[in-house]
Structure formats: C-alpha cells, structure tokens
Amino acid sequence: MSFRENLIEAAIAGREAPAINAVAKTEGMRSDYLLKQVATGRVVIMQRDGKPPLGIGGGLRTKVNANIGTSTDVFDPDKEVEKARIAEKYGADTVTDLSMGGPTDDILRRISEATSTPLTTVPIYQTVAQKGSFESITERDLVQTIRKHVGAGISSIVVHAAFTFDMLEELKDAKRIMGMVSKGGSFTSAWMLQKGEENPFLTLFDEICGILAKRDVVLSLGNTMRSGCIHDLMDGLQVKELEMNADLARKANELGVQVVIEGMGGHVSPDRIPDYVAQYKKKTDFRPLFVAGPLPIDIGVGYDHISGCVGGAIAAGAGADYLCYITPSEHLALPNAGQVREGVVAFKIAAHIGDTLKYGPRPEDKMLARYRKERDWVNQFKFAIDGEKAIETYTQNGTGTCSMCGKYCAIAIMENYLK
Ligand code: SF4
Secondary structure (H helix, E strand, O other): OOOOOOHHHHHHOOOOOHHHHHHHHHHOOOHHHHHHHHHOOOEEEEOOOOOOOEEEEOOOOOEEEEEEOOOOOOOOHHHHHHHHHHHHHOOOOEEEEOOOOOOHHHHHHHHHHHOOOOEEEOHHHHHHHHHOOOOOOOHHHHHHHHHHHHHOOOOEEEEOOOOOHHHHHHHHHOOOOOOOOOHHHHHHHHHHHHHOOOOHHHHOHHHHHHHHHHOOOEEEEOOOOOEOOOOOOOOHHHHHHHHHHHHHHHHHHHOOOOEEEEOOOEEOOOOOHHHHHHHHHHHOOOOOEEEEOOEOOOOOOOOHHHHHHHHHHHHHHHOOOEEEOOOOOOOOOOOOHHHHHHHHHHHHHHHHHHHHHHHOOOHHHHHHHHHHHOOOHHHHHHOOOOHHHHHHHHOOOOOOOOOOOHHHOHHHHHHHHHO
C-alpha cells in the first residue's frame, strides 16, 4: 500500500500537493485556485495508487460514474471485469463496484486490476452479501468492510448516514408513490428497523472518518430519501436529509475527509431540476454534487439512458458536478456490456451538454465541425464521443462516403458553387 497525501489537510495548510497540481494541469486551471477549491471542500480529488488523480467539483469538467457489479441473480465475475473495462474505454471517469453475488472480494480486486479510474464501493452492499441477513450484521462488521475496502486501495466509499430512526417513522406517513428507492438506504433502514437501533453510519461517523482520512478516501454521502418517480416531489424528508448531509460534510472536512454530496437524483420532473440543483449546491456550501440521472420522465423504460441523458444534461447545466450513468436496462435487469457502453456514452453526452451550458461551447465541437466541413472523416471521428460507433455507421452501406445525401451532399454542392 503506497502513501497517499491527505489533500484537504495539504490544501488548508496551503501546501502544494502533486495530485492537486496534476488535476490542475488536466483541467487547464491554476494550481493555487484549485488548492483553494479543495481547502473549502468545493472540489474533491479522488486518488488511486499509481493511477492519475481525478478532480470533481466547481469549475471542473462534469464527471461520469458507471455502476457495475454482480447481483444475487447474475454473478459472472468475468463479465463484470469486462464491463468495467468497457466503462473506462468509453469514457467513464469513475467506476463503482456494487457486487453482491459471487466472490465479492475477488471481483473487487479484479476490477481494480483491470481499471485505472478512481474506484468506489458501497460497503454495506458487500457486508449484506457476505453475512446473508440484516439481523446478523453488527456495527463492527460494517467498520470491518470499510477497513477492508480502504485497504484494497479504493478511492471513495458511499454511506447513507443522513437519516434517523425518527425519519423512518415519518416515511411511513409520507405522501409518496414510491417510498424509498435507494438500495444502500434500504439496507441501512432494514438494519435499523430489525435491530431497533439508530443509523449505524451516523453513530460510527467519527470512526469512519478516521479510517478514511488516513488514506485520503473520499466520503460520498448517500441520498436515501431521493424521489423514485417524478410525481414524488422534494418533501420534508429530502430537505432534512440534505441539511444533515450538509452538516456531516462540514464535520468530515474538519476531520480531514474530502466529501461528495449525493442528492437530487432519482426521478425529477424536468421543470424542477435546475431549482433542486441550486438548493443542493447552496445548502452544502457548493460542495461537489453527485446526481443519479436524474430521470425526467418515468415512461422511457428500455430507453432510460436517453431519458437520463436529458435529465443529466439539465442537472449538469444547472451546476451538478458528477453524474451517475443510467443504462437502457435500468429498472429491468443487470446491464450487459453493450448496455454499459450505451449508458456511459449517453452520460458523456449529458456531461458535455452540461459543460456547454456551464462554460460555453467546447473546443471539441469546433474541431469536429471544421473537419466535417472538409469531409475529413478520419479526423472528425477523433473528436466524436464514441468515434467507433461513428465509423461503424459511416461504413454501414459500403459507399465509401456519407450515403445520407449521396452525390447531393449540401456541403459539397455549396463548396463547388461558392468556390
Ligand atoms: S451527404 Fe448530406 S448528411 Fe452527409 S455530409 Fe453531406 S450534407 Fe451531410
């Protein structure tokens, strides 16, 4: 295990850190500015031993996460490793291993070996998978899984700490169609209700922060109370969780832990997305906001990567920093490798649209347009988000050029007449 510098402590002390300098270079910004962003918690930098660090937060390019991992019903480790490779190949900035079936320790190790992006886990998933019941899990088991994952070199963990027993009581009477849809949140809630005890991640919060700070592992504060359909609006429970997450984030930063706020995601009517993002950013002192989707409609089943791309683009444009992809198999099945690719590409498009809204038209679009004007297909495809797909389509009719208009290509005609 190699040494990882605690970046928030370095940034608060105003000390130059190689990982911060590396991210500043990749993002094309000044190191001293980025140092201040890290010091105030507005940017996190995820580290993986021997791999490039990744920055997420205000002023940086919008990032995309791909969830992969076995389920209890489908658990072929080789396929998950392949999906992780595909996710990285098509541009996922981070990969999260959510494995719950098969040899989960081994799968995490193999995914780690196969990828170079930052890697995240949700330790309660693996604890539940390995113990087999909520009843048999102790607080020590949860801490032990966190220690194990940190020891395995992951970059970030997710815990669902920002809700209490009282909030679960409130949920029983909440006017929601979908109730609770967060998997990690439901596991945590089931544990609490089974044992009649308070949220373990809340009671263990300081201890968990101590473990993470030593290896500079980013804490992602989960979003248990998110809405599960667009008719479930932001309610008191969501606001309470947001406020608790904001307080926990401040505390974690004080304890030397970088924090991402998960929120706003799930299913959100498109007219509300910008306002919800603004509320999350403001209440969390503009800490990095991680959004799952969101899906702006519920009826796109089978095409949820497209619905999610639209929701993600609106959210990123409004200030979300980090998008969790959605695949075409959302709500239907564990995705296959092709669906992982489609999900990643859809969310790279969402992130790029978001960055265009946040920062103005991007230079890649200008380059592609110039090569398109010249009908320079080879160079054009270098700037495409999925150049491979563009080549496959370009060659599908075997005409040797774009067969859409054939000899009546508008660009060629006007070039000829305006010569
Ligand atoms: S043939 Fe038509 S679609 Fe193809 S490049 Fe020319 S104008 Fe565009």
